[in-house]
Amino acid sequence: MGLFANFKETIFLKEDSELERKIIILKELQKKYPNNEKIKNDLLLANLGLAGEKEIAYELKNANLGMYVLHDINLVIDEYKAQIDYIVLTKLHTYFIECKNLIGNITVNQNGDFIREYYLGKQKIKTGIYSPLRQVERQKEIYKKIWIKNHSVIGQKLYEKRFDNYYKTLVVMAKSENILNTKYAPKDIKKSIIRSDNLTRILKKDIEENTDKDLIFSQKEMEKLANKFLSLNVNLNKNYEEEYVTNNKDFNIEILKNKLIDYRRKKSAEKKIPAYYVFNNEELEKILDTLPKSLQELKEQDILSEIKIKLHGNEIIKIINSI
Numbered sequence: 001m002g003l004f005a006n007f008k009e010t011i012f013l014k015e016d017s018e019l020e021r022k023i024i025i026l027k028e029l030q031k032k033y034p035n036n037e038k039i040k041n042d043l044l045l046a047n048l049g050l051a052g053e054k055e056i057a058y059e060l061k062n063a064n065l066g067m068y069v070l071h072d073i074n075l076v077i078d079e080y081k082a083q084i085d086y087i088v089l090t091k092l093h094t095y096f097i098e099c100k101n102l103i104g105n106i107t108v109n110q111n112g113d114f115i116r117e118y119y120l121g122k123q124k125i126k127t128g129i130y131s132p133l134r135q136v137e138r139q140k141e142i143y144k145k146i147w148i149k150n151h152s153v154i155g156q157k158l159y160e161k162r163f164d165n166y167y168k169t170l171v172v173m174a175k176s177e178n179i180l181n182t183k184y185a186p187k188d189i190k191k192s193i194i195r196s197d198n199l200t201r202i203l204k205k206d207i208e209e210n211t212d213k214d215l216i217f218s219q220k221e222m223e224k225l226a227n228k229f230l231s232l233n234v235n236l237n238k239n240y241e242e243e244y245v246t247n248n249k250d251f252n253i254e255i256l257k258n259k260l261i262d263y264r265r266k267k268s269a270e271k272k273i274p275a276y277y278v279f280n281n282e283e284l285e286k287i288l289d290t291l292p293k294s295l296q297e298l299k300e301q302d303i304l305s306e307i308k309i310k311l312h313g314n315e316i317i318k319i320i321n322s323i
Contacts, residue, residue, distance in 0.1 A: 007066035007219045013226050015057070017072035018083075018238065019050045025240045036254060039244060052101025052174030053085060055196045063200040065207065066091060066219065068226035074234045075142055077149065082142040087229050089222045092207050092215060093168045096143070098136035101174035102129075108185035108193060133192055136169045143167070146232065168206075172196050253288055259319050260284060267312065278312055279304060291320060 026043040033039060053071070060069050068089040075082045086097035100106075104118025104125075114129045144163060148156055171193045173180050182190045194202055210216070217225075261284070268275040279287070283303055292298040295313050304313070 008064050010061050010063055010065075010067050010069060011223075011226075012057075012061075012069045012071065013230050014070040014073065014233070017050070017053065018074075018236070019046055019053065019072065022046055022238070022240060023050060026244075029240070029244055033254065036244075048101045048103070049099070052099045052196075055101070055174040056086060056097065056099050056172055056199065059196055059199045060086075060088065063203060065200070065203055066222075067203070068222050070226060070229055070233075073229060073232070074236055075139075075146060075232055076234045077142060077146050080142045080145065082139040084136075084139050087226075088203070089217075089226050090203055090207060091217050091222070092210050093166055094225065095168045095170050095203070096136050096140045097170045097172055098132045098139070099172050099174060100132050102178070103175075105179035105181065106173060107181040108189060110184045110186070112186050112189050132171045133169065133189060136171060140167055140169050168192075170194060170199075170202070172199055256320065257284070257288055259322070260287065260316065263312075263315060263319060277308075279308060279316075283308075287316065287320075292317065293321060 023043065023046045026039055026046060030036070030039050030043060057069075057071065060067070070087040071085070073084045073087055075084065084096055085099040086095075088095040088097060102116060102118075104116050107115045107117070109115060112131065112133075114131050115126065116129050117124065117126045119125070144167075147163065148160070151159070169192055172195070173193065174196050180193065180195050182193055185193070260279075264275050264278040264284075267273075267278045271277075286301070286303045287298075290297075290301045290303065292301055292303075295309070295317055298304065298309060298313055298317060
């Protein structure tokens, strides 16, 4: 493995992310369904996540250490899937990085539990969260399955012991104004959780503290491995319209409610009658609760009067069955 001194750039082989595409689609869905809370909340979280990832990208681009970077890589083997925020290849190690951009402060206690504290209005909320370190370690384990699959038995025996020394995991917390308290965290966890403004320092420290120059990778070797990761990336082609609309019962009920209200408004204007002559709000809620699929079912539910069923029943059932 050749030593090199001139390579100081940060080269992004993949800089785009699925999160960017998701935000674009969620914004379009929000225009169509402005009252849907799930879209509103998920869009907020997606924007926070992307801001955190951009914070890390900025640190990496200005690191001046010589590295290859891949953003948002999806690995799949058998039934296992891993979505990795960043894979960073330096002269010494390859890092799997999980980015977290959480509102509030994070404390890691002596048991390695992650505790998040934040304010909701004037109320202080304190809650445990799933360990992001365990999350990124699982991502590395899935890559190891792929690595083993692609090596001969002899190759596995030769290099498997060095695998964990070469491939590292990091959790990088964005939002530098928040507090990250790892004072009482176990030593192995403490060194793997850092704030974004410490990322470059940690990468540089790992390189400077290395005493075995034979372990230093050349730029050519780094580029080869980076392209290998790129070739393993799987485009999952998530259908967000389906996720939020087609397979979402609450979403479908909201669409149905809007269609029924629109029908009632048009009939009211057309016949010059009050809207409740078509059906009132209480009757509307009962229709949404029971979802009759035929005129007979609508009659059996005893929701509408005979005259309302006679005048509007067929159209109501048609609208229900269109969703």
